[in-house]
Amino acid sequence: MTPQSHRDTILIEEGKILAQDAHPGEQYVLWVAAPGIASRATPGSFAHLQCDSGLPMRRPLSIMRADAKHGWVEFLYKVVGQGTQLLAQRKPGEQISILGPIGQPFRVDPAYPRPLLLGGGVGIPPMVFLADTLRQAGHFNPLVLMGSEIPFPFRQRPSQFLIPGLPEGVIGAMPLLEGWKIPSRLASLQGYPGCFEGFITDLARHWLHTLAPAQQREVAIYACGPHPMLAATAQLAREFGLPCQVSLEEFMACAVGGCAGCVVKVQTRQGPAMKRVCVDGPVFDAEAVFT
Template sequence: MKPTNQRDSIFLEDAVVLEQHRYEADQYILRIRSPQCAKAAQPGSFAHIQCNPMLPLRRPLSIMRTDPNEGWVEFLYKIAGYGTRLLSEQKPGETISVLGPIGRPFVPTLKQRRPLLIGGGVGIPPMIFLSDYLRRQSAYQPLVLLGSEVPFPFRPRPSQFVIPGMQDGIIAAMPLLEDWGIASRLASLQGYPGHHEGYVTTLAHQWLQTLTNDAMTEVEIFACGPHPMLAAVAELANEFSIPAQISMEEYMACGVGGCAGCTIRLNTSTGPAMKRVCVDGPVFNAKEVDFSN
């Protein structure tokens, strides 16, 4: 997988709603028919969706799954305001305008064949998309750690995979990942059975501490979630001297780099720089992101 010139592969489509399912805590999984977006999307991509024809400003949603052959794209989102509430009211057969895929994707490397994927809350979808990509590449042995403070939009089940270094009793896993043959574990502060009781980054830290030096050289972190979680991921990467790619989330107006309303500060090799999350990201090198503000 290579970074692309994303402006050459952003499409404006009238997408048809195929399915929309509601889960606890106002969470929804939306599947739309959007063939061009489905064909061009890569793990880490997002789409800018018009939630309702009466609402001009679009909303950015991370892509969770695609099927390029059948032409569908799937999103997991949570109602956060007026726009996403309108989106949740869209029914199968209705049409919504979709601009996508947008953004620079995650780029796994063969040197790090043991990717550690960390997703928190609405940062879970890119980890599912990346998992789907990695399972099709025989070179990788991913571990996926997911955290949420509301019930997950799936029914966790005990994992069939033994993870060396994982504490006893932490057995809750995501069924879809289990079916794909990918080991996963879940974390929450809500006392859910079989979950790590604490932050997902703490679970990642505990697991990383059990690795040998040789094993550590094969690990790269990929993460998406709220800013405090991503800051903790950057600290993890620094502490264990492992590379990390993180997908940032910011409020967006245009989604294609025109308004510069989603800029973040990076500390690059040539000095401080302001970059747009929508087109310069959303995936960045964790080492470069300035979390001081």
């Protein structure tokens, strides 16, 4: 990517809030009419939202779903500070300024028809978007694993899909994915019913061990979540010799590559380099970030 190529793909759009639903743990699902951004969004991309007219700094939110035909985008976020507190007070019918879509998306390879998607906490949204894209592509068989240490932002239900080799009682699933006929499972250390008691990467390891060598070679891992989870995911990929892409979460100011406030060290063919998470990422090869 040339230094300024991203500038031709980012829009600033006055969206209209269609709905905002509250969930336990101060989590919210925000649904916005923004046809320009919806038509360009890809799994792994994000948007920079103006939370309130009195707060000049925008906040980056991963896109959870986008419908180009009907012109809407959906976000899942957790209240963590002043900006998201103000955003949570916004009402349907209000206008909201959105900058996006921003960032390099996940790159899907048909050579790996058995994708394993790992989403932790507010890293869940990109995995939902990616799962939807894989579903529409039609020749992938994804498995989505999600972890959270606060209540999940949906009412989980027992899965209709049997996944051999998983611990007994691990049956909790995301209803949206079940409706798409995509198997999913949940993990937490909080003892939620139907969830795997442990880390999401441990649940993934259980599943990978059930696969025959030929099946394992069909797996590529895609992940988004907290830094320790992504580091563990990279280690899991090395353990099984699997390709892995991770979407990084970093604080950012401008979100369009100008301030360089979100740089991370990445290994390239030319050696170590500092890359901007906003426009060079947020998706990177795991081995380039976690060496």
